Structures are given as structure tokens and as C-alpha cells.
Amino acid sequence: MAYSYxxxxxxxxxxxxxxxxxxxxxxxxxxxxxxxxGDVGHFSGLIDFGDKVLSLCTDGVGTKMRxxxxxxxxxxxxxxxxxxxVNDMYVMNIEPIAFVDxxxxxxxxxxxxxxxxxGLNEGAKLANLNIVGGETATLKGMINGLDLAGTCLGVQExxxxxxxxxxxPGDVIVGVPSTGVHSNGYTLARKVAEENGGYKTIxxxxxxxxxxxxxxxxxxxxxxxxxxxxxxxxxxxxxxxGLLNFLRITGYGFSFENxxxxxxxxxxxxxxxxxxxxxxxxxxxxxxGFAFIVSPADADELIKLVPGAQKVGTVIxxxxxxxxxxxxx
Numbered sequence: 001m002a003y004s005y006x007x008x009x010x011x012x013x014x015x016x017x018x019x020x021x022x023x024x025x026x027x028x029x030x031x032x033x034x035x036x037x038g039d040v041g042h043f044s045g046l047i048d049f050g051d052k053v054l055s056l057c058t059d060g061v062g063t064k065m066r067x068x069x070x071x072x073x074x075x076x077x078x079x080x081x082x083x084x085x086v087n088d089m090y091v092m093n094i095e096p097i098a099f100v101d102x103x104x105x106x107x108x109x110x111x112x113x114x115x116x117x118x119g120l121n122e123g124a125k126l127a128n129l130n131i132v133g134g135e136t137a138t139l140k141g142m143i144n145g146l147d148l149a150g151t152c153l154g155v156q157e158x159x160x161x162x163x164x165x166x167x168x169p170g171d172v173i174v175g176v177p178s179t180g181v182h183s184n185g186y187t188l189a190r191k192v193a194e195e196n197g198g199y200k201t202i203x204x205x206x207x208x209x210x211x212x213x214x215x216x217x218x219x220x221x222x223x224x225x226x227x228x229x230x231x232x233x234x235x236x237x238x239x240x241x242g243l244l245n246f247l248r249i250t251g252y253g254f255s256f257e258n259x260x261x262x263x264x265x266x267x268x269x270x271x272x273x274x275x276x277x278x279x280x281x282x283x284x285x286x287x288x289g290f291a292f293i294v295s296p297a298d299a300d301e302l303i304k305l306v307p308g309a310q311k312v313g314t315v316i317x318x319x320x321x322x323x324x325x326x327x328x329x
Contacts, residue, residue, distance in 0.1 A: 003273035005283045008188040016241075038163065043088040043237055043248065044154070052157050055094045059084035060102075060149030063186040067213050069145055071199060074112050076216040077148055078119020079126070080183045083217035085152035086127040087237040087290065090223035093162040094154040096127050101134035105146040108138060116148060119216070126219040162227065164234035164249035164293075167315055171233055172299040173246075175260045175312040178289030181269075182217040184240040185283045189213060192273040203264050212265035220290045222306065230302050234293035238285040243321045243328050249293070255322040256313035260287040281328050288312065 005011075029036055037046035037053055044057040061080045068074045078101075086096040101120060103113075113136075124131050129152070181189055190213075193199055199210030226232065234249045246254045259281075262270070266287065270280055280286055293315060294302055303309045321328040 003188060003192055003275060004279055005185065005188045008191040010187045043091040044094060046092075046161070049155070052155055053094070053161055055089055055092065055154035055156070056151065057085055057088045057154075058149065058151040059088065060147060061183055063190060064181075064183050064213070065146055065148060066190060067186065067199065067210060071210050071214065073214060074115035074119070076119050076122075076214055078116050078121070079123040079216035079219070080119070081148050081150050082120060082123025082127055082152075083219045084183050084239070085150055086123075086129070086154075087217070087220055087239075089152060089154040090220050090290070091162075091235045091237045092156070093160055093223065093227040093232070093235075094156040095224055096129045096152050096154045098130050098132045098153040099124065099127075099150055100132060101148070101150040103134070103136045103146065103148055104139050104143050105136070106138070106140050106143050108136070112146065120150075123216075123219065127221055160227065162232055162235060166231075166233040167250040167252060167293050168233070169252055169315050169317045170296065171293050171315040172296050172311055173254060173256070173313040173315065174292045174294060174299055174302050174306070174309050175288040176220065176290040176292070176306055177218075177260060177308040178238070178263065178285045178287055179218040180212055180215040180263045180265055182239070182285055182289055184285065186213070188273070188283055189269055192269050196272040201268075203268060205264055207265075209265060209268065212263070215265075218289050223290070226292070226302065226305055229305065230292075230294060230298050232292055232294055232302075236291045236293075238288050238290065240283075242280070242282045242284055242286065243323065244282055246291075246321060247319065250315075251319055253316045253318045253320040253322070254313060255316045255325075257324060258310065258312050259323065260310060260312060262287045277323060277326065278328055281323055 035048050044055045047054040061077050068077050089096045201209045236246050
């Protein structure tokens with residue numbers, strides 16, 4: 001049986017259409033100071049603040065929480081929640097400074113809350129920010145289990161913000177390794193795992209599938225120092241939608257000729273799910289959690305600064321994604 005994200009319950013194309021429909025209704029713009037900078041739709045929203053911009057973004061852990069629930073292990077999901085937010089800021093060279101969490105649950109479990117707090121605290125340490133507040137809502141009858149999300153505030157000098165406007169055809173894409181599945185595609189990953197031996201299945205490394213799926217999302221905090229040393233034209237946080245995320249950066253396209261090594265858990269999911277390359281690379285990060293776009297002259301220097309980084313492709317004129325010559329859509 002061949003699996004797909006859509007058959008598992010998530011239609012990426014429908015989600016994209018829904019988001020576009022929502023954005024079209026968001027026409028109001030604040031009058032007076034501190035207006036909006038740019039359009040809705042980039043990785044993080046920007047607010048004018050004199051010679052600086054403030055940045056806001058929000059994201060959550062998603063159905064990775066279901067894996068944590070099944071394994072009764074919530075120690076690391078707070079890192080995921082933090083990472084999914086701060087990485088969306090690093091994409092624009094913005095420094096995250098504050099965070100608020102939101103927990104919606106069918107009922108409070110003290111031990112669960114302690115473990116979630118441990119992860120959130122570790123994520124805050126890795127990203128060097130303050131958790132300044134949050135909200136917990138008990139929604140019995142409305143929610144099944146627990147949903148963990150958060151909102152992040154960041155700041156940067158206007159002149160240092162990376163928007164992607166400098167990206168041109170011929171630029172080099174430098175990929176940075178992920179730590180695994182991160183926090184996207186879990187509706188499909190869980191379905192494949194649950195129908196092919198479960199979370200206790202042993203992978204070649206000796207880890208279980210469950211352990212691999214709970215590996216926390218990498219926090220790419222080194223981006224800020226990299227952007228001080230290299231003229232970065234654009235960046236991408238590879239989340240839901242896989243390689244299609246790159247189309248958010250610019251009107252140009254991207255050709256990936258040398259994709260990164262794939263983590264063993266994603267190799268296992270691909271094999272057990274009989275997933276096509278198109279399905280895999282539009283659903284998962286496939287080993288590349290973040291990417292820089294730079295001129296050919298800067299690519300080698302960048303690779304020296306980021307362990308595990310490699311050239312994965314180039315920017316092309318046509319607005320599409322190619323993987324070894326085949327279009328991903």
C-alpha cells in the first residue's frame with residue numbers, strides 16, 4: 001500500500017488555498033506609527049519601529065504531540081514549540097527576544113505540564129530569549145489530548161533584515177542538516193508508524209521509531225552570527241510543505257541537484273509508506289531543516305562556518321521547484 005499525506009488526512013494544496021483565502025480578507029492596516037512592513041505571507045510578520053523592526057510569528061508542535069502522548073514523554077516538545085517559532089525569525093535574520101506559550105488541553109496533568117515546561121525552558125536557553133507569559137485553557141469536550149503552541153517576538157535593525165529581495169538566478173542554495181522529522185508531516189509519519197510495527201520498532205541505529213520521531217527540532221541560532229559575516233541573500237526554514245517553502249522567498253525558482261543525506265527515520269518512513277519523491281519532498285524536510293541562499297563567491301566560506309552544511313542546488317529563473325530535474329508540486 002502506498003501512503004500519501006492527503007490520504008492520511010492533510011491536504012497541503014487545500015491548506016494553501018485556505019490560507020490564501022484568509023489572507024485576502026486581511027485588508028485592514030493600522031494608521032499612525034508602528035505600521036506593518038511588507039506583506040502577510042513571509043515566515044514572520046514585521047512591524048515598523050523606527051530604525052528597527054519588531055517581528056511576530058506563531059506556531060505549534062502539531063500532531064507530534066500525539067506521539068508524545070502515546071509514549072508518555074513530553075520532555076522535548078517544548079523545544080519543538082520554541083524552534084518552530086524562532087526558526088521562522090532566523091529566516092529573516094531577526095533575533096527572537098520574548099515568547100508566550102499557549103496550552104489547550106482536555107484536562108490538566110501536573111506531570112505533563114512539568115515536562116512541557118522543561119522543554120520550553122531548554123528551548124528558551126537555546127534561543128536566548130525570555131518566556132514572558134502564557135495561557136493554559138482547559139477545553140473539555142472541544143479538544144482531545146493537548147495542543148502546545150506559542151508566539152514569539154523578535155527585533156532587528158531594518159538594514160539587517162533579510163527578505164529574499166537580493167536573491168537572483170545563479171545563487172547557490174546551501175542546506176543545513178535537520179535533526180530528523182522536526183515538527184511537520186506527523187499525520188503521515190504517525191500513520192505509517194502505527195500501521196508498520198508501531199513506535200517500538202527498532203531502526204538500524206538501535207533507536208526506536210518513537211525515539212526518532214520525538215527528537216526535537218533543531219534551533220538554528222547560529223544564523224544571526226552567520227549573517228554578520230556573510231552577505232546572505234535569502235533563507236528558508238524547511239517546514240510543512242517541504243521544498244515548496246522556498247517559493248515563499250522570491251519569484252524565482254529553485255533546482256536541487258544534490259539533496260542532503262536523509263535521516264534514517266525518514267528513510268524508514270519512505271520505505272514502509274512506499275512514498276514517492278514528490279510526496280516526500282513536499283511533506284518532510286528530508287534532512288535539510290534550514291537553507292541559506294548566497295552568491296557563488298560566498299558559498300564555500302559559508303560552508304566552513306556551518307558544520308554539516310553543503311551545496312544542494314541553485315536559483316533558477318522559472319518559479320518552480322526541481323529535484324534532480326523533476327518538478328515537485
